Amino acid sequence: MTHPPTTAIRHSPDLEGELRAASKVTLIGMVLDAVLGIIKVIGGVFFHSQALLVDGIHSFSDVASDLVVLGVMRVSRQKPDQNHPYGHQRIETIGTMVLGSILIAVGAALAWDNILRLIQGGADQVPGWPVLVAAAASVIGKEWIYRYTRRVGQAIRSDLIIANAWHSRTDAFSSVIVLVSTLGAMGGFIWIDTLAAVVIAGIIIHIGWKFTWDAVKELVDTGLSPEDTEMLKAIARDTEGVRNVHELRSRRMGHDILLDIHLVVRPEISVSEGHQIGMQVVSGMRDALDNIRDINFHIDAENDEEHPPTSEQLPSREGIRNLLDEHLGGLPSHTRIRLHYLRNKIHVELFFESPDDAPGLDAEQITRHLQGYPWFGSLRLWFGAR
Template identity: 65%
Template sequence: MATKPQPTATTSQASAAAEARAATRVTLIGMILDLVLGVIKCIGGALFHSQALLVDGIHSFSDAASDLVVIAVMKVSRLEPDQGHPYGHQRFETLGTMILGATLIAVGGALAWDNLERLFVDTDAPLPEWPVLAAALLSVVGKEWIFRYTRKVGLAIRSELLVANAWHSRTDALSSIVVLVSTLGAMAGFVWLDALAAVVIAVLVGHVGWGFTWRSVKELVDTGLPEEELERLKEVARTTEGVRNVHDLRSRRMGHNILVDVHLVVSPDISVSEGHQVGMQVVARMRESLPDIAHITFHIDAENDEQGRPTSLQLPSRKTIQTELEACLSRPVSPGRLRLHYLRNKVHLELFVEDRGTGPEAEALARAVHSLEQHPWFGSLRIWHGPD
C-alpha cells in the first residue's frame, strides 16, 4: 500500500498561508462593513420609526459576529496536518459551513415568521420616513458588493465556508430590500406588500442555507463522489499500463480536498517494485483527471479478491515453508532463491537451485515435492536450475 507523495511542506504551507490571508482580508472588510451598516440602520430605525430597519441593523451585527467565526475557522482549517489530524484540518471548514448554513435557515425562518404575523395582524404604528429608504439602499449596495467580492475570493481558494459566508452577506442585502419594499408600501398605503415580499425572500434565504447545510452533512458522514466521477477514475486506472482490473474504489471529501482509496490488480509475476510503480502511474493520472484529489492510497493485488473465496489467513508463512524445504534438502535456502505466490488460497513456489538437479540433489528435490504435496495449501513448485 502506498500514498502519492504530496508537494513539499514549504510549498504547501506557503499556499495555505496565502489562502488564509486572502480569506482573512475579505472577511475583515465584510465585518467592518457590517458594523458600520449595523450602527446606521439601528440609529436610523429608532429615529425614523422603522422597526424593520432596526431589526435589519441587528441582523448586520449578527453578520459581523459570524465573520469572526469565519476568520477563526479559516485559520484553523488551513493548519498543516499533525499527529492528531494526519489528513489536515479541512473538516473544521466543513463544520463552519454547516453552522453558517444553519444560521441562514434560522434567519430565513425568523424573517418568514415575523412577516407572516405582519400579514395577518394590523398594527398601528408611525409611518417610516424617507431616511429609512436611504439607509436601506446603502445597505443593499454595500452588501451586494461584499457578496460578490467574498464569493470571488471563496471560489478562487476553493472554500465552501467563504462562499457560504458570501451568501450570508447577501441575506442582509435581501432583508434590506424587504425594508425598501415595506417602506415604499407603507408610504403608498399597501402595508401588506412588504410582508408578502419578505416571506418570499425568507424562503429563498432558507433554501440557500439548506443547500450549504446538507452538503456539509454529507461530507461529514463521508459521502463519496458522484457516480460519474468515480467511473472516470476507474477508467483512468483501467487504461493505465500494467493494471488488469480495478475494484474497491472509495472516495470522500475533506473540505475542498478529495481522498481516494483503490485496489489495483496487477500480474502476480511482476516484482513488488514494479507493482508499486504501476500504482504511482495510476495516482498521477487520477490527479490529472481530478485536480482536487489530495491523497490517494492504493493497494496492489495479485488477483481480484472480490471474486471467489476470501484469502485464507491459515496459509503458511515464508519461514514455515522455508524450514520445511531446508529439512528436505538438508541445506539452507537463501530467501533470494525462494519465491512464493499466494494465489487462489494456494501457495505456488519457485525454487532456484545451482546445479542441474542430478544424483543426491535430485533425490532431495523429490523428497521436497512429496512433502509439499501432503499439504492442502500447496499449489505448485517450479524449479529453476543454473548458477544464476
C-alpha cells in the same frame, strides 16, 4: 508474486496562504457589516422604518458570524499533527453547519415576523427617503462583499467562506426587502413588502439548509456521487497494467477528497512495477479531479471480492525455506525463492545459477515432497537466472 503494501499519495495545500486570504476577506466583511449595521439602526430609529432597524440587527448578526468564521478558519487551517494526521478541515465543516443553521434561524425568524405583519397589517408610519439611501447602500455593499468573499472561498477551496459569502447576500436580500417595503409604503401598497419578505426569507432558509445538509453528509463520510466514482474507476481500469478495480472508497474533508482504491495487477510483477502502475492511476485521477488530496492505493494480485482472500496462516518465506531444506537436504545459500500467495495456495519458484547447483533435483521430485501440504499450489525451477 511480490505484493506491494498500501501506498498513500498526498497533495499538500498552502494552509498558511489560505488562512491569510480567508482572514483578510472576513475582516473586510466584518468592518463593512459593522458600519452598515450602525447606519441602518440609526436610520431606522430616526426615519420611522422598523424594517431598516431589523435589517441593521441582521447586519450585527453578520459581525458575530464573521468572528465565528475567523476562529474556525484559524483552527481548521492548522497543519496536520500527530493527533490529526489528515488535518483539521472537519472543524471547518462543523463551522459550515453552524453557519447554515444560523441562516435557517434568521430566515425562519424573518418569515414568521413578516407572515404576522401580512396577517395583522403594515406599519402605521411612512418611512422617510433616507431609508431608501441606506437600504440601497447596503444592497451595493453587501453584493460587493458577497462576490469578493465567494471568489476567495472558491480559490482556497473553503465551503465555510463560501457559506459566509451567501450569509452576506442574505443581508443584501434583507435590504432589498427594505427598499421594496419603503417604496410600497410610499405608494400605499404596504402589503407588497411583507409578501416579498416572506419569499426572500424562504430563499434564506433554502440556502441555509443546503449548507447544513452538505456539512452533515460530509461529517458522516458520504462518498462521491456515483458518476464521479464510476469515472475514477474507469480511469484506473484504463491504466496500463491494471486488470481490474475491485474497491474504491471516497470521503470528503472540507473541499478535499480522500480516496482508497484496490488495483488488481498481474501476480508475477515486481514491487516496483506495481508501485509505478499505482502512480499512473494517481496521476490520471488527479488530472480528472484537482481537489483530490489523499489517494491510498493497494496493489492486489487477485480480486478479493470474487475469491476468498489469502489466509494469513499460510507459511512464511522462512517456513517454506526450512521445509525445502528439510526435504531436499539443504539448498545452496544463493538459491533465490519467489513465492506467490494466490487463492489460499502458495506457488513456489526456485532460481539456481546452474543445473550443477541442484544435482538430481527436478520439479517433479520437489513436488512429491510438497504436495502433501494443503497450502501447496505449484512449483517451477529456473536455471541460469539471476
